[in-house]
Amino acid sequence: QENMYCDVTTGIREDYDELEDEDEGLERVFVCHRGYVSLFPMLLGLVPPDSKKLGHILSMIEDPEELWTEFGVRSLSKRDEFYGQGENYWRGPIWININYLILSSLHRNYMGVEGPYQEQARSIYTRLRDNLIANVFEQYQSSRFFWEQYNPEDGAGQRTHPFTGWTTLIVLVMAEKY
Secondary structure (H helix, E strand, O other): OOOOOOOOOOOOOOOEEEEEEOOOEEEEEEOOOOEHHHHHHHHOOOOOOOOHHHHHHHHHHHOOOOOEEEOEEEOEOOOOOOOOOOOOOOOOOEOHHHHHHHHHHHHHHHOOOOOOOHHHHHHHHHHHHHHHHHHHHHHHHHHOOOOOEEOOOOOOEEOOOOOOOHHHHHHHHHHOOO
């Protein structure tokens, strides 16, 4: 039960999918990729503040070769073979709604709770909040649009615009209303 989700912090590959191959029959294929899916236990406050898993998750978030950018947290690790490939909808772009959930969880569950990762959580929260506000504001000033998602390499707004859906969560981020 401990590894019931795609747990990239253990290094154990227990999450498999069975794919059928015409010639070979069933093949077990590991399908876990470091990205937003790896964060959901933390986003939901299910990872205890003193858990080593929290330390791994926070380190993954703030690693520029994994999820961290100066514009927000990217949806898929920069090290992943699928990063920026194909349709590229969930393969790297920054989504304000998931970044909001990251900030909310850090604020509610980890920054104010004593533990070995409290300072790391506080630091990530402060830097991520500042980066998101600055980038959404800069993109709005240059294009006069809120965007569906943001490019992880240069912060440029992309996809649907004008988009006043979840990107307007930036107002709640500014007010620290989670």
